[in-house]
Amino acid sequence: MARIRVENVSIDFPLFHGSARSLKKTVFAAASGRLGEDRRHRRVVQALRTVDIELASGDRLGLIGTNGAGKTTLLRTIAGIYEPTAGRIRVEGSLNALLDPNLGMNVELTGRENIMLRGLYNGFTRAEIAALEEDVQDFAELGEFLDLPVRFYSSGMLVRLGFALATAIRPQVLLMDEWFMAGDANFIVKARARLESVVRGAEILVLSSHLAGAVEAWCTRVLWMDHGRIRMDGAPAEVMASYLAETVPAH
Amino acid sequence: MDSLSPDTLPRLRTSTLDIGADSELTHAHRQILASTDVVNGLKLWRLGCTLAWLDIKLKYRGSMLGPFWLTISTGVMVAAMGALYGTLFHMDLKTYLPFVALSLVLWNALSALVSEACSTFTQSEGTIRSIRMPFFLHAFRVVVRSVISLAHNVPVIMAVFGLYSSWPGAVGMLSLPGFAIWLIDAFAACLLLGSFCARFRDIPPIVSSVMQIAFYVTPVIWRAEQLGRKGWWLPFNPFDALLEVVRAPLLGSAPSASVWALASCYSVAFCTVSWLLFARVRGRLAYWM
Numbered sequence: 001m002a003r004i005r006v007e008n009v010s011i012d013f014p015l016f017h018g019s020a021r022s023l024k025k026t027v028f029a030a031a032s033g034r035l036g037e038d039r040r041h042r043r044v045v046q047a048l049r050t051v052d053i054e055l056a057s058g059d060r061l062g063l064i065g066t067n068g069a070g071k072t073t074l075l076r077t078i079a080g081i082y083e084p085t086a087g088r089i090r091v092e093g094s095l096n097a098l099l100d101p102n103l104g105m106n107v108e109l110t111g112r113e114n115i116m117l118r119g120l121y122n123g124f125t126r127a128e129i130a131a132l133e134e135d136v137q138d139f140a141e142l143g144e145f146l147d148l149p150v151r152f153y154s155s156g157m158l159v160r161l162g163f164a165l166a167t168a169i170r171p172q173v174l175l176m177d178e179w180f181m182a183g184d185a186n187f188i189v190k191a192r193a194r195l196e197s198v199v200r201g202a203e204i205l206v207l208s209s210h211l212a213g214a215v216e217a218w219c220t221r222v223l224w225m226d227h228g229r230i231r232m233d234g235a236p237a238e239v240m241a242s243y244l245a246e247t248v249p250a251h
Numbered sequence: 252m253d254s255l256s257p258d259t260l261p262r263l264r265t266s267t268l269d270i271g272a273d274s275e276l277t278h279a280h281r282q283i284l285a286s287t288d289v290v291n292g293l294k295l296w297r298l299g300c301t302l303a304w305l306d307i308k309l310k311y312r313g314s315m316l317g318p319f320w321l322t323i324s325t326g327v328m329v330a331a332m333g334a335l336y337g338t339l340f341h342m343d344l345k346t347y348l349p350f351v352a353l354s355l356v357l358w359n360a361l362s363a364l365v366s367e368a369c370s371t372f373t374q375s376e377g378t379i380r381s382i383r384m385p386f387f388l389h390a391f392r393v394v395v396r397s398v399i400s401l402a403h404n405v406p407v408i409m410a411v412f413g414l415y416s417s418w419p420g421a422v423g424m425l426s427l428p429g430f431a432i433w434l435i436d437a438f439a440a441c442l443l444l445g446s447f448c449a450r451f452r453d454i455p456p457i458v459s460s461v462m463q464i465a466f467y468v469t470p471v472i473w474r475a476e477q478l479g480r481k482g483w484w485l486p487f488n489p490f491d492a493l494l495e496v497v498r499a500p501l502l503g504s505a506p507s508a509s510v511w512a513l514a515s516c517y518s519v520a521f522c523t524v525s526w527l528l529f530a531r532v533r534g535r536l537a538y539w540m
Binding site for chain 1: 537
């Protein structure tokens with residue numbers, strides 16, 4: 001049984017700009033007695049503010065909100081990438097976060113090498129990596145390109161490889177950013193079936209999207225994020241209506 | 252059309268994630284989390300080795316000789332510097348060349364590791380921001396990569412030793428504990444410099460100037476004996492003792508107990524500092540990418 005518990009989580013990003021990135025300037029600032037002041041007034045971006053969510057098997061959560069509302073940060077936090085500044089995060093069950101189509105993909109390496117690396121990142125055995133390779137090969141239809149560096153791929157091929165890899169792994173908890181909507185029309189038809197099967201296989205889905213269609217089609221609950229806080233939490237139709245009422249100006 | 256057969260596809264291992272707030276952690280708790288990170292990183296040794304090997308392969312992809320360019324360039328450098336400095340210092344090449352070949356290879360490995368340690372985490376920025384992985388994995392990758400590079404230079408040393416038939420004999424085995432110290436210090440260097448350089452982006456140039464100075468004040472191309480009584484300050488140079496614990500046995504003489512003690516003390520101090528820093532900042536590293 002998969003479970004996600006986000007307990008009053010806050011995430012503050014330190015703003016290192018200009019001199020804060022430099023050791024030399026930090027040391028000189030300390031020497032001239034300016035560091036103390038700097039410390040207290042350290043500027044941070046409050047990406048998430050006391051966000052509290054509980055999800056159990058069967059939940060399909062959609063995250064909506066404008067750019068910078070904290071959707072991706074929340075996904076990264078659930079994935080364990082950012083350790084919370086305050087609060088606690090607990091995730092039970094295997095997790096896969098599809099945040100970026102080229103996740104850790106090295107364009108200098110061949111498609112095959114990238115597949116192997118992804119398998120190793122997920123702790124797969126040699127046999128499992130072979131199965132992964134076969135599956136990705138079938139779906140992405142890269143033919144001989146699989147043994148060429150990814151740098152030589154067309155953008156369509158790159159999307160196919162990224163997508164095939166991302167969806168070849170079946171987690172209990174699936175976190176998705178909206179990137180997967182990209183791709184040419186032909187590909188989308190084929191991709192949709194595959195994506196749907198991964199989503200069906202996952203016990204919990206957290207989907208971040210700007211697109212009302214995707215959220216309404218896949219989610220049973222929607223969270224409206226605004227400036228790092230939960231603005232509204234409820235049934236998709238209801239939340240989407242309020243969200244659209246506010247963000248899309250009436251004509 | 253659908254090529255999916257879910258049963259044959261690999262399944263992810265079930266795992267549990269439980270992360271508390273960084274600011275509320277106690278000192279002891281941070282140590283435990285950092286230790287877990289190291290243990291989990293070691294468990295991923297297969298991934299670490301693959302990443303290291305692909306790094307080497309990529310660097311030399313497209314060149315006919317591949318990583319053996321390392322061997323050739325070291326060979327040329329050793330021959331040139333050996334001949335030049337042998338003449339300058341009026342040294343007998345038969346004893347000087349094996350010394351300088353070994354010294355240079357070891358020093359280059361050390362200084363390359365230090366400079367690569369700076370980008371331990373920044374190099375893997377994309378991975379760190381997209382998947383939760385033990386941070387020690389990145390250190391492991393850098394260390395393995397350095398070991399592979401060093402291994403490619405072994406033929407040069409063998410050739411020089413063969414040429415002057417200056418094989419160390421059984422005493423050479425005493426360099427193994429020295430290498431073990433180097434390995435541990437290498438991990439510590441990656442964690443320390445990697446974390447520091449993730450936070451402060453102007454460190455790598457500072458580190459490379461420090462290493463440049465260190466090269467001149469460490470007996471790499473000159474011998475400690477040449478300084479005579481003027482060499483009283485050498486024990487204060489950690490690089491001297493560290494170099495000597497590996498180099499001396501390979502040149503056929505066991506390092507003195509004081510050299511051993513110095514190398515161990517410096518290493519313990521270095522590893523302690525590195526560990527404390529890593530345990531303190533581990534939870535913040537992802538924010539600095």
